[in-house]
Amino acid sequence: MEELLQVGVITSTHGVRGEVKVYPTTDDAxxxxxxxxxxxxxxxxxxxxxxxxxxxxxxxxxxxxxxxDNINDIEKYKRCPILVERCDAVELEEDEYFIADMIGMAVETEEGKEFGTLKDVIETGANDVYVIDSIEHGEVLVPAIKECILNVNIEECRMKIHLMDGLV
Structure with a gap:
C-alpha cells in the first residue's frame, strides 16, 4: 500500500505573496x-x-x-503534486478505497479466471469506471457498481468482477 497519497497538484501561483492555486485530487476539497x-x-x-x-x-x-512569502520562491513548483501521509488521509467508508491502493491490482472473473490488471480509475459523476488492461480483450472499461465489482481485497491486491453482457 502507498504510504503517501496525492491530494492535489499546484497549477499556478496566485498573487505575488507566495500563494498557489491547487487543483484538488481528493473527493473533498x-x-x-x-x-x-x-x-x-x-x-x-x-x-x-x-x-x-x-x-x-x-x-x-x-x-x-x-x-x-514571495512568488519567486514558489513559482518553480508548478505542476508538482501535493501529498499527505496515510495517517493524515481521510477516513474511508465501507466499500471505499484509495485509488493509489488499487492501481496494479490483479483482476479475475467470478469463475476465478485471470482477466487482467487494473490500470486506471476514471471518476465520473454517477460512478467510477475501472480501466482494466485485459489479457485477451485489451482495454476494458468496467463500471464500479455492485453488479460488476463483486469483491475488492486491498491486502491481497485482487479484485473479482462480473462481466455484464456488452462489456467485452
Missing part, C-alpha cells in the same frame, strides 16, 4: 482546512510544508505555506 502539514513532491525530493492559509476559488484551493 474542504479537507485542506484541516490539514496542517503536507509534502511537496518536486520530482527530486519531498519537501515538508506547513499550511498557513486556505481559501477556495472556483474549483481550486488557494494555499499559503509558512515561510514562502
Amino acid at each position: 474542504t479537507r485542506f482546512k484541516q490539514l496542517k502539514h503536507v509534502l511537496l513532491d518536486t520530482g527530486k525530493e519531498t519537501l515538508p510544508l506547513e499550511i498557513q492559509g486556505v481559501k477556495f476559488f472556483k474549483q481550486f484551493v488557494i494555499l499559503k505555506f509558512k515561510g514562502i
Whole structure:
C-alpha cells in the first residue's frame, strides 16, 4: 500500500505573496482546512510544508505555506503534486478505497479466471469506471457498481468482477 497519497497538484501561483492555486485530487476539497502539514513532491525530493492559509476559488484551493512569502520562491513548483501521509488521509467508508491502493491490482472473473490488471480509475459523476488492461480483450472499461465489482481485497491486491453482457 502507498504510504503517501496525492491530494492535489499546484497549477499556478496566485498573487505575488507566495500563494498557489491547487487543483484538488481528493473527493473533498474542504479537507485542506484541516490539514496542517503536507509534502511537496518536486520530482527530486519531498519537501515538508506547513499550511498557513486556505481559501477556495472556483474549483481550486488557494494555499499559503509558512515561510514562502514571495512568488519567486514558489513559482518553480508548478505542476508538482501535493501529498499527505496515510495517517493524515481521510477516513474511508465501507466499500471505499484509495485509488493509489488499487492501481496494479490483479483482476479475475467470478469463475476465478485471470482477466487482467487494473490500470486506471476514471471518476465520473454517477460512478467510477475501472480501466482494466485485459489479457485477451485489451482495454476494458468496467463500471464500479455492485453488479460488476463483486469483491475488492486491498491486502491481497485482487479484485473479482462480473462481466455484464456488452462489456467485452
